[in-house]
Amino acid sequence: MLDLIKPSLARFAASLHSEPPVHLGRRYDTAGTFQVEPGNTVVCHLVKGSESEAAVIAVRERMLAMPDSGQLAFTPVSSLHMTLFQGIIEYRRRPLFWPDNVSLETSIDDMTQLYVDRLQNFEGCGPFNVQVVDVTPAGLTVAGASEYDERLMRAWRDELAVPFGYRHPDHDTYVFHITLAYTIERFPDSRLGAWQELLDDCLATIKRDAPIIALNPPAFCSFVDMNHFEELVVLD
Numbered sequence: 030m031l032d033l034i035k036p037s038l039a040r041f042a043a044s045l046h047s048e049p050p051v052h053l054g055r056r057y058d059t060a061g062t063f064q065v066e067p068g069n070t071v072v073c074h075l076v077k078g079s080e081s082e083a084a085v086i087a088v089r090e091r092m093l094a095m096p097d098s099g100q101l102a103f104t105p106v107s108s109l110h111m112t113l114f115q116g117i118i119e120y121r122r123r124p125l126f127w128p129d130n131v132s133l134e135t136s137i138d139d140m141t142q143l144y145v146d147r148l149q150n151f152e153g154c155g156p157f158n159v160q161v162v163d164v165t166p167a168g169l170t171v172a173g174a175s176e177y178d179e180r181l182m183r184a185w186r187d188e189l190a191v192p193f194g195y196r197h198p199d200h201d202t203y204v205f206h207i208t209l210a211y212t213i214e215r216f217p218d219s220r221l222g223a224w225q226e227l228l229d230d231c232l233a234t235i236k237r238d239a240p241i242i243a244l245n246p247p248a249f250c251s252f253v254d255m256n257h258f259e260e261l262v263v264l265d
Contacts, residue, residue, distance in 0.1 A: 050212040055120060056255060057211055061102035063254040067137045068118030069144060071189060072110035072258055073244035081239035085109060088164060088231045089209050095227065097220055101166060101210035104255050111159065111171055111207050113247050114189040115197060128194025141251045147192040148249050148262045154188060157181040158241050164228045168209035174241055185247065
């Protein structure tokens with residue numbers, strides 16, 4: 030069945046053959062409730078009230094209407110964002126994910142204040158536009174709306190690596206995305222065709238109705254769980 034469906038959905042489905050899903054039991058539970066997982070990050074929230082926000086919410090609602098949507102843990106609409114640069118997180122205290130010159134035992138609150146201080150005089154790389162290039166049950170894969178926009182997004186990541194003090198192993202290959210949901214239980218292969226039909230239509234619709242996704246300027250945020258990302262420093 031997997032060789033008959035879109036490659037991105039095939040990869041999504043194949044990744045779920047390893048049980049349990051990577052974040053299940055730590056980031057969220059089997060009821061779809063998000064757990065305490067404090068950290069910080071740099072994100073661009075969707076512009077509230079924009080046509081593109083409405084288009085993204087419509088994709089989310091169509092996924093929720095699927096009969097097996099209960100196998101996904103959906104993030105709230107208020108938290109919708111595109112991650113630009115991954116900060117530190119409580120359960121990821123190890124080299125390459127934490128600045129070399131800061132103790133791995135430093136509290137999340139102290140790390141957040143450290144980054145607030147470091148980012149006070151940070152100069153970004155300018156505004157950029159993004160477009161949706163794929164839709165999976167996890168959400169929207171996005172990329173720069175042009176090669177220039179994509180270079181700007183990558184430049185932001187390079188510049189942010191300086192105050193954050195690390196470059197993740199996927200720093201140069203990171204796939205930009207807007208998360209809509211996390212997997213609780215994998216879909217049976219017999220359901221993949223129905224999901225592909227839905228996701229293909231969602232992709233075509235959002236490309237037509239929202240060719241550019243309106244985003245707020247990048248902001249350094251703190252979070253306790255995946256329900257809310259509090260903007261602390263706007264990097265515009």
